Amino acid sequence: DAGVIQSPRHEVTEMGQEVTLRCKPISGHNSLFWYRQTMMRGLELLIYFNNNVPIDDSGMPEDRFSAKMPNASFSTLKIQPSEPRDSAVYFCASSLGVAGGQYNEQFFGPGTRLTVL
């Protein structure tokens, strides 16, 4: 199993540009999460999906951020327009979700380090 796959691993862009981060969850997992990690704020949940449906996007900081999950094997996080304060490491994670009362662990991808100049 390849684990959670994220691309690109590093992204450097200029303020105002559109940025698209991509994630392929582990096959068979029905929950997908997008996180942002910074030194100041730690690991913050942006949005999560169950069975491709967005369940909670209360962590999305602004309308500049949007996320989609068109199918069970692919998700994108888009920032348009990007700003320097969006610079962070963005993680995607997947899990089996809640099944039969057993809460399952989350498997994280390697992250995308985004730098907005």
Place this chain on the structure above:
Amino acid sequence: SQKIEQNSEALNIQEGKTATLTCNYTNYSPAYLQWYRQDPGRGPVFLLLIRENEKEKRKERLKVTFDTTLKQSLFHITASQPADSATYLCALVGDTGTASKLTFGTGTRLQVTL
């Protein structure tokens, strides 16, 4: 407001000793608590899960306790090794209505020296 607190200062211990990390929370009633390990440049990796009705959970050299009265979890690594050096994050499951949602603490960095 809800808050999860982990010691932001690094914990430095000598090889072979037991490392103890603390996770305190307020204004939560979590059904589960999880611990993750994160190495530099990598995503967090799941270590242990403990439920609210469990007081203690063990896995090899790891032990986690969960005191819902004190609103605290302790994470112990016995016979610590330099390879245990990493940042350790605790995470709480959200309310029942958002049972899939984890909220993470800011983590404590552990440094094990020879």
